[in-house]
Amino acid sequence: MxxxxxxxxxxxxxxxxxxxxxxxxxxxxxxxxxxxxxxxxxxxxxxxxxxxxxxxxxxxxxxxxxxxxxxxxxxxxxxxxxxxxxxxxxxxxxxxxxxxxxxxxxxxxxxxxxxxxxxxxxxxxxxxxxxxxxxxxxxxxxxxxxxxxxxxxxxxxxxxxxxxxxxxxxxxxxxxxxxxxxxxxxxxxxxxxxHAAAEEMVAGVPEDKRVLVTAHDAFNYFGEQYGFEVRGLQGLSTEAEAGAGDVRGLADYLTENEIPAIFVESSVPRRNIEAVQAAAEDRGGEVEIGGELYSDAIGEPGSPGGTYPGAFIENVEKITTALAS
Structure with a gap:
């Protein structure tokens, strides 16, 4: 290719x-x-x-x-x-x-x-x-x-x-x-x-921990299918940059709701989510980066995430592992 x-x-x-x-x-x-x-x-x-x-x-x-x-x-x-x-x-x-x-x-x-x-x-x-x-x-x-x-x-x-x-x-x-x-x-x-494997993995995450926070709103269909509340720092498109108010608002939400992990994306600069993590920690929250998710692109050809099914399973494994721990 x-x-x-x-x-x-x-x-x-x-x-x-x-x-x-x-x-x-x-x-x-x-x-x-x-x-x-x-x-x-x-x-x-x-x-x-x-x-x-x-x-x-x-x-x-x-x-x-x-x-x-x-x-x-x-x-x-x-x-x-x-x-x-x-x-x-x-x-x-x-x-x-x-x-x-x-x-x-x-x-x-x-x-x-x-x-x-x-x-x-x-x-x-x-x-x-x-x-x-x-x-x-x-x-x-x-x-x-x-x-x-x-x-x-x-x-x-x-x-x-x-x-x-x-x-x-x-x-x-x-x-x-x-x-x-x-x-x-x-x-x-x-x-x-x-899909069947994802359902099995998601079943191991308590419903009150099914909150997926990422760099932009790429996972609303995932949330709809598997019962996750989804929040993105940016909107559906990455054309608009997140502002300081967006960072503060999301950091407040993470702290107030004791969300344990947030995620960076492979096709979006990680600095935005790292800024949210730092802001949450300034508020006394403990938020980990749960891993890098494929969002608007899958992985390199030949890698485990280089096919759509492979990338999907990698994402679900990272999400469920970080949120269930």
């Missing part, structure tokens, strides 16, 4: 005029934030499908479903914050050269909205969250009319992202459709097993 650079293009290309327009074109966000695939129809592919993905969670998803039939270029690596990510010229080339593009939507890749709309006019562009039931989406406090995009931390929601990937890959390469269906089912099984 390559995280940068262009895919050697044997498929669709966007014209030079469109390329120049990508950065500045004003297109309604609804087309990216709430829409499905792009306007372009899929063409059957000979050889490996060239897929470009945005976040690490989606890169893992497409790699797991596609297997040997797909070559995946992920734009964002481990530790990258998708809320702030801006596409480079190499990324634009990778998007233009793809047979299919897969992204999260729900305004997660907000800085790339216009680019994804433009590429979608030439290339099948799939929002993997398109099948999620609207009634299960949590409202965004940062963007009026939008939903919290961090759906992957509820595995019962994330397994619903498999079908759009299977369908698009099968359309591009019908002779491999059975393979995509089988591998998609295997990936769903991994996700379901991770």
């Amino acid at each position: 390559s995280f940068t650079g262009a895919i050697s293009g044997r498929s669709r290309r966007v014209s030079g005029g469109v390329r120049v327009a990508l950065a500045g074109v004003a297109v309604a966000f609804v087309a990216v934030g709430c829409g499905g695939g792009g306007d372009a129809g899929a063409e059957e592919i000979e050889g490996k499908i060239q897929a470009t993905t945005t976040t690490t969670m989606i890169t893992d998803l497409v790699e797991q479903v596609g297997g040997e039939e797909v070559e995946v270029t992920g734009l964002m690596g481990s530790g990258v914050d998708p809320h702030l990510y801006e596409a480079s010229q190499g990324d634009i080339s990778a998007l233009q050269g793809a047979d299919a593009v897969f992204y999260s939507g729900l305004f997660l890749e907000g800085q790339m909205s216009d680019i994804l709309v433009q590429v979608g006019q030439q290339t099948p562009t799939v929002r993997v969250t398109e099948n999620l039931p609207q009634e299960r989406l949590l409202a965004s406090e940062d963007y009026e009319g939008q939903s919290d995009p961090h759906v992957w931390w509820d595995p019962t929601l994330w397994e619903m992202t498999v079908d759009p990937v299977v369908e698009q890959l099968s359309e591009l390469k019908p002779e491999a459709a059975e393979t995509f269906e089988r591998k998609g089912e295997e990936y769903r099984q991994q996700i379901q097993e991770a």
